[in-house]
Structure formats: C-alpha cells, structure tokens
Amino acid sequence: MAYRHLVGARTHVFADLATLMAKATPVRSGDRLAGIAAESAEEEMAARWCLADVPLSEILARPLIAYEADDVTRLILDTHDAAAFHEIAHLTVGDFREFLLTAPSATLARIAPGITPEIAAAVSKIMRNQDLILVARKCRVVTRFRNTIGLQGRLAVRLQPNHPTDDAAGITASIIDGLSYGCGDAVIGLNPASDSVSTLSGLLHLFDDLIRRLEIPTQGCILTHVTTTIEAMNRGLPVDLVFQSIAGTQGANASFGVTLPILKEAHEAALALKRGTVGDNCMYFETGQGSALSAGQHHGIDQQTLEARAYAVARAFRPLLVNTVVGFIGPEYLYDGKEIIRAGLEDHFCGKLMGVPLGVDVCYTNHAEADQNDMDTLLTLLGAAGCTFIMGVPGADDVMLNYQSTSFHDSLYLREVLGLKRAPEFEAWLERIGLTDADGALRSDGPSARLIAAAPGLANRGLAA
Amino acid sequence: MSADRGPEDPWARLARLTPARIGLGRAGAGLPTREVLRFGLAHAQARDAVHTPLDAEAVRSDIAALGFETLTVTSAAPDRATYLRRPDLGRALTDEARDALGAEAGEGVDLALVVADGLSARAVHEGAAGFLAAFQPHVARAGWRLAPIVLATQARVALGDGIGAALKARAVVVLIGERPGLSSPDSLGLYLTLGPRIGRSDAERNCISNVRPAGLSHDLAAFKLNWLLTQAFALGLSGVNLKDASGDALESAPSSTLLADGAGRPDCA
Numbered sequence: 001m002a003y004r005h006l007v008g009a010r011t012h013v014f015a016d017l018a019t020l021m022a023k024a025t026p027v028r029s030g031d032r033l034a035g036i037a038a039e040s041a042e043e044e045m046a047a048r049w050c051l052a053d054v055p056l057s058e059i060l061a062r063p064l065i066a067y068e069a070d071d072v073t074r075l076i077l078d079t080h081d082a083a084a085f086h087e088i089a090h091l092t093v094g095d096f097r098e099f100l101l102t103a104p105s106a107t108l109a110r111i112a113p114g115i116t117p118e119i120a121a122a123v124s125k126i127m128r129n130q131d132l133i134l135v136a137r138k139c140r141v142v143t144r145f146r147n148t149i150g151l152q153g154r155l156a157v158r159l160q161p162n163h164p165t166d167d168a169a170g171i172t173a174s175i176i177d178g179l180s181y182g183c184g185d186a187v188i189g190l191n192p193a194s195d196s197v198s199t200l201s202g203l204l205h206l207f208d209d210l211i212r213r214l215e216i217p218t219q220g221c222i223l224t225h226v227t228t229t230i231e232a233m234n235r236g237l238p239v240d241l242v243f244q245s246i247a248g249t250q251g252a253n254a255s256f257g258v259t260l261p262i263l264k265e266a267h268e269a270a271l272a273l274k275r276g277t278v279g280d281n282c283m284y285f286e287t288g289q290g291s292a293l294s295a296g297q298h299h300g301i302d303q304q305t306l307e308a309r310a311y312a313v314a315r316a317f318r319p320l321l322v323n324t325v326v327g328f329i330g331p332e333y334l335y336d337g338k339e340i341i342r343a344g345l346e347d348h349f350c351g352k353l354m355g356v357p358l359g360v361d362v363c364y365t366n367h368a369e370a371d372q373n374d375m376d377t378l379l380t381l382l383g384a385a386g387c388t389f390i391m392g393v394p395g396a397d398d399v400m401l402n403y404q405s406t407s408f409h410d411s412l413y414l415r416e417v418l419g420l421k422r423a424p425e426f427e428a429w430l431e432r433i434g435l436t437d438a439d440g441a442l443r444s445d446g447p448s449a450r451l452i453a454a455a456p457g458l459a460n461r462g463l464a465a
Numbered sequence: 466m467s468a469d470r471g472p473e474d475p476w477a478r479l480a481r482l483t484p485a486r487i488g489l490g491r492a493g494a495g496l497p498t499r500e501v502l503r504f505g506l507a508h509a510q511a512r513d514a515v516h517t518p519l520d521a522e523a524v525r526s527d528i529a530a531l532g533f534e535t536l537t538v539t540s541a542a543p544d545r546a547t548y549l550r551r552p553d554l555g556r557a558l559t560d561e562a563r564d565a566l567g568a569e570a571g572e573g574v575d576l577a578l579v580v581a582d583g584l585s586a587r588a589v590h591e592g593a594a595g596f597l598a599a600f601q602p603h604v605a606r607a608g609w610r611l612a613p614i615v616l617a618t619q620a621r622v623a624l625g626d627g628i629g630a631a632l633k634a635r636a637v638v639v640l641i642g643e644r645p646g647l648s649s650p651d652s653l654g655l656y657l658t659l660g661p662r663i664g665r666s667d668a669e670r671n672c673i674s675n676v677r678p679a680g681l682s683h684d685l686a687a688f689k690l691n692w693l694l695t696q697a698f699a700l701g702l703s704g705v706n707l708k709d710a711s712g713d714a715l716e717s718a719p720s721s722t723l724l725a726d727g728a729g730r731p732d733c734a
Contacts, residue, residue: 029550163483170483177479177487330644331549366511366645367549367584372504395486395496395504402646404508407486412494452475458482 001062005050012046017054018064021118022302023047024125026342030290030303030333037302048126052094059093059118060085065299071250071260076116076312085114093122100135100353108139112355117248117308120350124304129342132349133385139352141388143320144279145240147185147217147425149388150357155420156389157411158321158359159184162400166193168206172455174394175210180448181408182436185426186321186359186389187241187284189221193400195228201237208238213454214433217425219276219320221284226258226266233269240275241284241320242266248287248309251297260313267317278425281320286361287311288325289343290333303333304343308350315356321389322356324348326378327364328403337374340364344378348387359389363405372396372404379406383414390414412442484648507647514642514650516545519582519589519618527594528580531601534613536569538562538628542619555621558628566615566631573633575609576694577661578640581620585642588653592676592683593640596653599683603691622656622670629661636697637661638690643674652677655686657693659703669704671697 003014014020022036024047031037038044060080063073088111091099100108100123124132142150149156161174171190178184188207192199200222207220219240222229226244233239244263245256253259263283270282287310292298298306307324314322324347327340334340344360351358362378364370379390396407414420421427421440430436435446452458476488489500496504525535539562542554558566580593597614604611612632617624622639629637636659643652653676658665671693676686692711697703 033551033553161485163485167483170485173479173482174485174487177476177485181491332552335550366508366647366650367515371508393485394483395489395500397486397504397507397647399484399486399646399648402644402649404647407496409489409491409494409496412491416494449475452479458479 003050003054005046007042007046012043012050014047014050017059017062018299018301020047020051020054021064021122021125021305022300024051025302025304026125028303028333028339028343029331029335030293033332034293034298034300034303036300051122052097052126053092054122055092056096056119057089059122060116064118064301064305065249070299072248072253072309072313075260075316076309079316080116081113083114084111087111088114093126096123097126097131101131103138105138105140108135108353109355112139112353115354117312117350117354118305120353121305121308124346124349127349129345129381132345133381136349136352137384137386139386141352141355141357143281143318143357145219145276145281145320146278147423148278149186149320149423151424152386153419153421154423155383155387155411155414156186156359156423157183157392157408158186158323158389159188160190160391160393160398160405161188162191162393162398164193164400166199166203168202169458171203172206172210172458176451176455176458177394178392178408179214179216179451180435180446181392181412182422182430182440182442183392183408183411184216184218185423187219187221189223189243189284191223191401195224197228197231197235200224200228200232201235204232204237204239210455214451215429217277217423217429223284223286226262230262230266230269233273238275239270239273241282242270243284243286245286245291246310246313247291247295247297248306248313249292249297249299252292252295252306253313255295255297260316263313263317281318283314283317283319285310285314285319285322286325287314287322287347288329289347290329293333294329304346307347308354311351311354311356311358315354319357321359322351323359323361323389323391324351325361325363327368327370328361328401330365331368334368336369337364337371337377340368340370341374341378341381345381345385348382348385352386357388360387361391361405363391363403365403375404375406376410379410379414380417383418383420415440504647511645511647511650514585514587514645517586518545519586519616521616521618524580524589524593525616528597528614528616531594531598533597533611535616536566536613537616538566540617540619540621540624545619548619552621555619556623558624558631563627563631566628569613570631570633573635574612575635575698576604577612577615577625577629577632577634577637579615579617579620579625579628579637581617581622581624581639581641583620583622583641583654584644585650585652588642588651588677589640591651592653596640596676596683596686599687600690603687607691607695609694622667623665625656625658626661626663626665629658630663634661635659636694636703638694649675649677649680652680655690657690657697657703659697659701671703671707671709
C-alpha cells in the first residue's frame with residue numbers, strides 16, 4: 001500500500017512502509033549507499049509527517065521482511081506480547097511519541113515486551129535528539145550476573161584490554177590499569193586477535209584467575225565467535241559470558257556464521273554453568289548500524305530499523321549486556337560526527353524502549369569525519385540518557401582493532417560531571433580495597449602496587465615491587 | 466605540564482608490556498596535557514594519511530627506477546569525499562581505464578601487481594617501492610611473467626579484480642594503504658586473488674597486513690607473498706581455503722580479521 005503526503009501543491013508518494021520508514025530516517029551515508037534515503041530535505045520531512053499518522057497496529061500488521069522469508073521476523077511476531085501492546089494499540093506513531101514523553105518509568109517497563117523493533121524505530125525517526133535522551137532516561141533495564149547493572153544513576157564500564165598479539169602480560173597490564181581507574185564493572189572483555197581454542201583457553205583462565213584472586217565482583221568475556229565459545233564450554237573452560245555479534249536479518253546473521261538455534265544452544269550451555277552469583281544474565285551481544293547492508297542482506301530496509309531488529313534477537317536471550325559499536329563500521333554507513341551522534345542516541349533509545357540493556361561503544365575510525373570532541377559530545381549525551389555502559393579502552397586507542405573509543409579517563413569525566421556511580425557491588429569492592437573513597441572518587445594513594453602484585457603472570461616480570 | 470614518569474615507576478614498567486596507552490597518569494578526571502597532545506598528534510597523522518593525495522608520479526618514478534614498466538589508472542570515484550562514501554565506486558574502473566588496460570594486454574601474464582592508495586597514501590609513498598624491491602628477486606626466481614605495474618588512485622582492494630581481468634593475469638596482488646590506526650598511519654596491506662574477475666568476494670583473497678617499519682618488514686612480507694602465490698598457483702585456489710603456513714617464525718598479525726568485510730568489522734580498504 002502506498003503512503004501519500006501533501007506539501008503545498010506537491011504530493012509525496014511512498015510506495016510502501018519500508019520506503020516510508022527509510023525516507024523518514026535522518027539522512028546518513030549508509031542509506032544513501034543503499035539507494036533508499038530521502039532525495040531532498042522536503043521529502044525527508046514529508047515522510048516524517050506521513051509516518052507520524054501511521055497507526056502502531058498497522059506497523060505490527062505489515063512486517064517489513066516477510067514472515068516466511070526471515071527468522072528474525074518470525075521471532076519478533078511469535079514472541080510479541082499482545083497484552084503489553086494493548087495499552088498502546090490505539091496510538092499512531094505521532095501519538096506514541098507524545099505518550100512516551102509523558103509516561104512514567106513503570107509504564108515504559110510494562111509496555112516494553114509489546115514494542116516491536118519496527119515500532120521503536122518508527123517513533124525514533126520522528127523524535128529529536130532531546131526526545132531520544134529524555135525517554136531513554138526513564139527506561140530502567142536491570143540485569144545481573146556477579147553484580148547489578150542498569151540501576152538508576154549508575155554507569156558501568158567494559159574494560160577492553162585488547163592487545164595485537166594476545167600477549168597475556170600485556171593484556172594483564174591493561175586490565176590492572178583499567179581497574180586502577182575504577183573500570184570493569186560491566187565486564188572485562190577482550191577482543192582476541194587469534195580465534196584458536198588453545199589461545200582462548202589461556203585467556204579464559206587468565207581472566208578467571210584474576211577475577212578470583214582479586215575477588216572482583218564482575219565477569220569476564222573473550223569476544224570470540226559463539227561456536228568457539230560453545231567449544232570452550234564443552235572443554236570445561238571457565239566461560240562467564242557468551243559473546244556474539246548479531247544483526248537484524250536472518251541473512252546478515254548467516255554472514256556472521258550464526259543462527260537463532262546456535263544462540264539458543266550457547267545460552268543454555270552458559271546457563272548450565274551457573275557461574276553468576278547474583279543473577280543469570282549470561283549473554284553479551286554487539287550490534288551496529290550498517291552490518292546488514294555490508295553483508296548484502298538488508299532487503300531494502302533502512303539501517304536504523306534493521307539495527308533495532310537486532311535488539312529483538314538480543315532480547316530473546318535475556319542478555320547481561322548489549323552494545324552498539326556505533327562508529328566502527330566506517331563513513332560509508334555513518335559519515336561524520338553528526339551522523340554517529342544521532343545513530344548512537346537512536347540505538348540507545350530503541351534498545352532501552354524494547355527492554356534491552358543497551359550500552360554504546362562511542363567510537364570512530366580515522367577515515368570518518370569525526371574526532372574525540374564528537375565522542376565527548378556523544379558520551380555526555382548518553383550519560384544524560386542513562387546509558388547502561390560504555391567502553392574503557394586505554395587512552396581511547398584500541399591497538400588491536402585500530403579505532404578510537406572512550407577511555408578510562410572518559411568514564412571518570414562522566415562520573416564527575418553527571419554524578420554517575422558504578423555497579424553497587426563493584427563500587428563497594430573498590431572502596432574495600434582502598435582504591436576509592438566513600439563517595440566513589442579515586443584516592444590519590446590507591447593500592448596500585450597491590451593490584452600489580454596480585455595479578456597473575458606479572459610477578460615474574462619483575463613487576464611485583 | 467607534568468613530567469614523564471621515571472623508569473622506576475611501576476606503571477612505566479607495566480607500560481612496556483603493551484603498545485596500549487596505559488600508565489598515562491591523570492589530572493583530576495582528565496588526561497595530563499602531554500597525553501592529550503600526543504593523542505591529538507597521532508590522530509592528525511592518521512587523518513593526513515587518509516586525506517593526502519597519492520603522488521602518483523613520484524611513486525611511478527621510484528617503481529620505474531627498479532626496472533618495472535608502469536601504468537596509471539583511476540577508479541570511478543572522482544574524489545576522496547566520494548571515495549569515502551561510495552566503496553562501490555572505488556571498486557570500479559572508469560571505462561577509459563578499462564580500455565587503456567585492454568590495449569596493454571597481450572597474451573596474458575602470470576601476475577599483475579597493483580599499487581593502490583586505499584586509505585593511506587603515506588603507506589604507499591613510504592613503502593610500495595621498498596616492498597617491490599624486496600619482492601623482485603622472488604619473481605625472477607619463480608620466472609613469473611609480469612604485467613606492467615598498475616598505479617591506481619581512489620582505489621579499493623576489489624579494483625584489482627577488474628585490472629587483473631583486463632590484463633589477462635592468472636593472479637593479481639594489490640598493495641594498498643590500509644585503514645590507518647592511531648599508532649599505525651603507514652601500514653600497507655597485500656591482497657592476493659587468484660583468477661581475478663569482477664565479482665570476486667573477499668573470502669577468495671589472502672591478506673598480508675601490517676606491512677610497515679614497526680610491523681611486518683618488506684623482506685618477510687615478500688617471503689610470505691611468494692609462498693602464498695606459489696601455493697595458489699599449485700593448488701589453483703586463494704582465499705579462506707588457502708591457509709598461510711609459511712612458517713611459525715613468519716606469523717604475521719592476524720590478517721583474517723582484516724578480511725572480514727561483512728563480519729562486523731570493516732575491511733582495511
């Protein structure tokens with residue numbers, strides 16, 4: 001069914017809902033690359049006017065990708081909570097925006113299971129950045145494994161100690177550095193350079209030893225392919241969280257070598273290990289706008305809507321953490337700081353609205369028109385929006401993946417400016433070991449030497465002094 | 466400005482264990498001034514590597530001085546801004562370039578070598594001729610027939626497919642400036658594709674990455690490329706099914722991660 005909107009004497013026609021959604025999207029390079037972006041500023045606004053009048057029930061009734069053709073669509077529709085949707089079923093997209101701006105936190109939590117990714121994406125397209133911040137801030141998504149993540153007024157940090165050759169001492173050095181800034185409550189999570197199970201075995205034991213020896217209330221994760229992690233669990237290796245990159249279409253997931261049954265198998269295997277102490281959220285997913293187009297599996301759907309569909313995949317496995325690696329993919333998908341900032345706020349909003357514990361890798365590559373000032377801006381906006389977690393990369397420079405993210409220092413900045421605390425169990429640990437004071441501020445005489453001495457594998461490097 | 470840490474500082478000793486930026490110290494919640502400036506300089510160099518145009522004439526003359534014939538082509542991306550937004554154009558030859566290559570093609574050759582700006586002209590300026598000098602003896606020893614070396618601007622890896630096909634080459638190797646990291650603005654990648662033709666996928670290529678003074682040396686990279694080419698010709702395949710076993714001592718950085726176009730990580734060019 002075609003959609004029409006009249007502007008003055010001119011009628012803008014949109015062939016179907018997918019076209020309307022794509023043209024209503026604030027323009028970005030990836031949708032241009034796909035040939036589906038609005039062709040003029042007026043067409044973009046006409047599409048937004050038109051989309052605002054579309055009933056939510058119509059979006060639900062018209063899957064953008066056919067039920068028969070795509071298992072993500074089947075997942076979305078088969079698990080849709082009609083009772084939760086009932087409360088908003090009578091609204092148009094435009095009404096829904098106003099509903100969200102008005103609704104208290106409890107209402108947002110109640111309707112989350114009734115919100116499909118297409119509905120979240122649709123409303124986000126007619127929202128300004130401040131709307132995305134204000135509504136996301138009211139959404140509470142709390143998850144637990146060895147600590148409690150997502151409480152109001154809290155911000156967690158993934159400590160990302162990557163090393164170009166997976167050197168154990170080099171990785172440990174970065175972890176100790178990050179801990180000394182009070183980072184690591186979301187997860188200590190490494191992107192390994194190697195995907196061999198023998199390398200991973202060493203790394204899993206390294207993380208497990210470190211977390212046990214220092215009695216850190218947190219979890220470790222080696223971000224390797226889910227099938228490799230399944231193999232590691234089969235071998236009895238100490239796996240806390242299962243990681244996988246996911247996307248919003250069956251075809252894009254296939255290009256990652258992953259299917260919904262494989263994720264289910266991994267989830268069940270990790271649950272059976274019962275390694276969490278305060279909860280059993282044991283999955284960690286990463287996503288990012290543009291991945292489906294990059295894989296040639298986008299079905300003519302705009303990249304922001306497809307990104308929201310990835311959160312539906314994540315939601316099905318009750319993850320501890322999900323993060324959008326927003327600027328990693330490059331300028332052909334998000335060209336500059338403005339596009340990256342908008343996408344980061346959209347992704348965070350859509351995830352939270354759907355009840356997913358969304359963090360953001362606030363990042364860019366050197367061929368994007370962006371710099372650390374843009375990241376400061378997005379970081380601050382996400383802090384205001386109640387972002388679940390951010391990355392902590394030494395000096396913001398990832399020497400393995402060759403991109404820039406946020407640093408340990410950036411987390412200190414955000415805590416100081418916005419008064420954000422760490423996960424409560426982690427905050428208590430930092431105070432107990434003497435690294436922070438009662439307010440959570442770093443002490444100038446923190447126990448660096450003791451952290452170093454207790455780290456496995458460093459003592460024999462003459463570093464235990 | 467606070468001073469650098471002394472060598473006896475435990476953080477300074479930790480910092481020697483990794484190229485990551487650890488032990489930076491802090492000024493309140495912020496970085497010390499020297500670290501803010503150090504980061505800014507590294508980013509500036511990486512940005513310059515992306516945006517500095519390739520000095521094709523200088524590179525051509527360096528390569529010609531080694532005794533190679535040369536040709537120059539451009540991709541269908543007319544400028545850098547378009548190149549960055551439209552990877553499809555960076556992978557396509559202009560009609561003019563395709564005709565020019567076709568006019569050069571004779572009976573066919575074993576190998577076409579392409580020197581491409583990619584995302585770091587600096588890597589090409591500083592490394593291409595040096596690598597070719599190191600690779601030249603391997604070509605002579607193997608007796609491979611070479612096409613003229615093609616200099617390509619606003620080029621992505623897959624541009625080599627059209628070039629190799631037009632030159633009737635059994636294999637194409639693209640030397641290309643890789644996406645610059647903050648600490649590696651000068652890195653060349655080498656991409657080998659057997660049976661080049663338009664439409665080859667990244668899974669059909671082998672990649673040797675991180676070729677630069679602080680990474681993989683020209684001699685080692687030339688050795689590895691020779692090994693891969695020899696195997697590719699012998700087995701009749703390249704890509705994920707051709708595993709690099711050119712020796713544990715020569716293990717390079719994990720090139721597989723750089724080939725993962727569509728696997729959640731952008732390709733290096």
